[in-house]
Amino acid sequence: PSQDALAAATQRQSQLTKPAGALGELEQIALQLASLQGRECPTLQRPWISIFAADHGIAAAGVSAYPQAVTAQMVANFAHGGAAICVLARQIGAAFEVVDVGVLSSTAALPEVVQAKVAPGTANLLEAPAMTEDQCLAALAVGQAAVARALAHGADIFIGGEMGIGNTSSASALATIFLNTEVVQLVGPGTGLDAAGVIRKASLLSQALQLHAARCHTPLGALTTLGGFEIAALCGAYIAAAQAGLPVLVDGLISSVAALAACRLHAGVRDWLIFGHQSAEPAHVRVLAELDARPLLQLGMRLGEGSGAASAYPLLQLACALHGQMATFASAGVSTRDA
Amino acid sequence: PSQDALAAATQRQSQLTKPAGALGELEQIALQLASLQGRECPTLQRPWISIFAADHGIAAAGVSAYPQAVTAQMVANFAHGGAAICVLARQIGAAFEVVDVGVLSSTAALPEVVQAKVAPGTANLLEAPAMTEDQCLAALAVGQAAVARALAHGADIFIGGEMGIGNTSSASALATIFLNTEVVQLVGPGTGLDAAGVIRKASLLSQALQLHAARCHTPLGALTTLGGFEIAALCGAYIAAAQAGLPVLVDGLISSVAALAACRLHAGVRDWLIFGHQSAEPAHVRVLAELDARPLLQLGMRLGEGSGAASAYPLLQLACALHGQMATFASAGVSTRDA
Structure with a gap:
């Protein structure tokens, strides 16, 4: 497992347009797969x-x-x-x-x-x-x-x-x-x-x-x-x-x-x-x-x-897609919490 | 909901090559969809x-x-x-x-x-x-x-x-x-x-x-x-x-x-x-x-x-596919329980 990929994926998760943790286990799965695949955005196809x-x-x-x-x-x-x-x-x-x-x-x-x-x-x-x-x-x-x-x-x-x-x-x-x-x-x-x-x-x-x-x-x-x-x-x-x-x-x-x-x-x-x-x-x-x-x-x-x-x-697959494809607060122009 | 379709789907479930109930909630979902769609084998596509x-x-x-x-x-x-x-x-x-x-x-x-x-x-x-x-x-x-x-x-x-x-x-x-x-x-x-x-x-x-x-x-x-x-x-x-x-x-x-x-x-x-x-x-x-x-x-x-x-x-979708596509004990030549 890659700690660097996990850190990058965790950082990415925090910027997605949803309250922190709101996707529950789907977030954790995306992070685990990121660390296992050694990349910020994991994918599963085969x-x-x-x-x-x-x-x-x-x-x-x-x-x-x-x-x-x-x-x-x-x-x-x-x-x-x-x-x-x-x-x-x-x-x-x-x-x-x-x-x-x-x-x-x-x-x-x-x-x-x-x-x-x-x-x-x-x-x-x-x-x-x-x-x-x-x-x-x-x-x-x-x-x-x-x-x-x-x-x-x-x-x-x-x-x-x-x-x-x-x-x-x-x-x-x-x-x-x-x-x-x-x-x-x-x-x-x-x-x-x-x-x-x-x-x-x-x-x-x-x-x-x-x-x-x-x-x-x-x-x-x-x-x-x-x-x-x-x-x-x-x-x-x-x-x-x-x-x-x-x-x-x-x-x-x-x-x-x-x-x-x-x-x-x-x-x-x-x-x-x-x-x-x-x-x-x-x-x-x-x-x-x-x-x-x-x-x-x-x-x-x-x-x-x-x-x-x-x-x-x-x-x-859904966890990977959400992690890789959701907009960020910045890209979507959505206010962050307590803003 | 159709009781006839539910009965037909329930009968079909009992013949699929698995112990009764072994697919848990997926069986129940297939039966519910069968009764709602009014057919033995429900499908979901849209x-x-x-x-x-x-x-x-x-x-x-x-x-x-x-x-x-x-x-x-x-x-x-x-x-x-x-x-x-x-x-x-x-x-x-x-x-x-x-x-x-x-x-x-x-x-x-x-x-x-x-x-x-x-x-x-x-x-x-x-x-x-x-x-x-x-x-x-x-x-x-x-x-x-x-x-x-x-x-x-x-x-x-x-x-x-x-x-x-x-x-x-x-x-x-x-x-x-x-x-x-x-x-x-x-x-x-x-x-x-x-x-x-x-x-x-x-x-x-x-x-x-x-x-x-x-x-x-x-x-x-x-x-x-x-x-x-x-x-x-x-x-x-x-x-x-x-x-x-x-x-x-x-x-x-x-x-x-x-x-x-x-x-x-x-x-x-x-x-x-x-x-x-x-x-x-x-x-x-x-x-x-x-x-x-x-x-x-x-x-x-x-x-x-x-x-x-x-x-x-x-x-x-998986529940529908399992219900509709699994072999039966008879078609697959698999013995039933306590046979």
Whole structure:
């Protein structure tokens, strides 16, 4: 981030024809983007969306309202343009790709899918670590490769999304470690468990966390033991984006847990993160607080896929346009306050 | 509103490839627009923005951080495209007009301004009713005429905005009557009063409300006595839009008070209102609660001009696109829950 650009943008903001602060968060977003892009007037024109899909061994324990086959079915839906994020990508003019980083079945028959499978699903973390460390490093590299593609495309903001039946379980377990709390504080309905299902999910995750406690003392250890391939890929993408100076628009709970993991691995990542929305999944507000993040939207969304981030993107464009195109008090001949 | 279209849209929503409710407020917006447009899949393509500008006699009492001349200066800024709402209108592809419904000085030298001046500013409501009833009716008709222009243009949603130094005072006084509360509960900083200024503003408005109590027993009486010409114009526009079946996207405090006045005059108006944002001005949350309204955005904006509503417009477009373009479980071959 550039302090000079931030100072110039702050000075510009103070001269625009509106009371100071009257555009609220839209002003703050413009200033953040100015500092990230290193120029007084930021612009956004080429958003990029990578969806990482993977299966979770814990799905065998029945922690989701949907069958595990939905992961692969939704990958096909992404490939064919029918999923929510596909519609949003078209609406906001984003480049879009879906990456198989660990779907249980083969997705090779879908030419639109980027093939980067680390393994056909994680191990069931109720019984064993979800991944080996080599697998976790490979998944991080899959995210890094996605950012390389985004940069080659000329992207100016990166949106990561995920699909993986069972992944709120994985994310809740990871958040429990990163927030140093009890899993029962964080577990929610995911795609639609009822109250008994939520209690059972919390009980299973509590057992898993006891089983793996010794493996979770480092961020990489926790990610390896409790994570999903798609969560590790998002984590790797966020780190790579920050290192390349590419701003990131973060989605909901799963993405935010990946972002928190990325910040624990490299604290400098945080500067590059903009938070799109606050999910209805109860753990999200806690994870956001840990990241000191105030998302732009609170619309009760809980879909994942990058859908909350993509929905927030138009606000970033509006913030840039307001910052760059509004008249100043001097140019418009408008009196300043208390004049 | 069409119950048949609502039922068809609700049925469609249940078949889209996502967990039920996972798109949160975006689903509700799509359903509301479906019922308002009378079709299963609503679309929005031609937004229209009318900004009503007028001066307030109470500005002479120093209730604003800005001099009264700013109203006319900002009208010129609207005409020349430099104000925040002008930038937003260009970004969202909205037709845009600014209407002089009561600016103190002449705006006739600006050919872009719609000339509809009822009087050069209201009377100072600390001393006399702000308007005569004839003036109030004339201002309501100015709003009605704006909706007629929007309809002639083929607009599919109406955004009203306002500019008027002193108009948070007028709006706070009106809200005090409509909410049957004490003015001190509602007065805020407007464009930037300090704490002492807010207390003084509350004290002045309390005196005015005592002076005019007998005139404020009917909605039209309150609007005539305490309103501004731009608030009455917004009120008239909202009524006319509802009567014509044109959905309305409501902006912040001033607009919401006008919307509340409209609903008190004609209860059927409420169905046609969508609320864009929750202002940082403290009275707004109370007025929204009275209207049973949950705005889409909470971005700490407090500018007026229709800026919060225009900022929310892209979310309406996304909601329509998601509703109309997502694949269904059947068409995409995705399993339903608990399958």
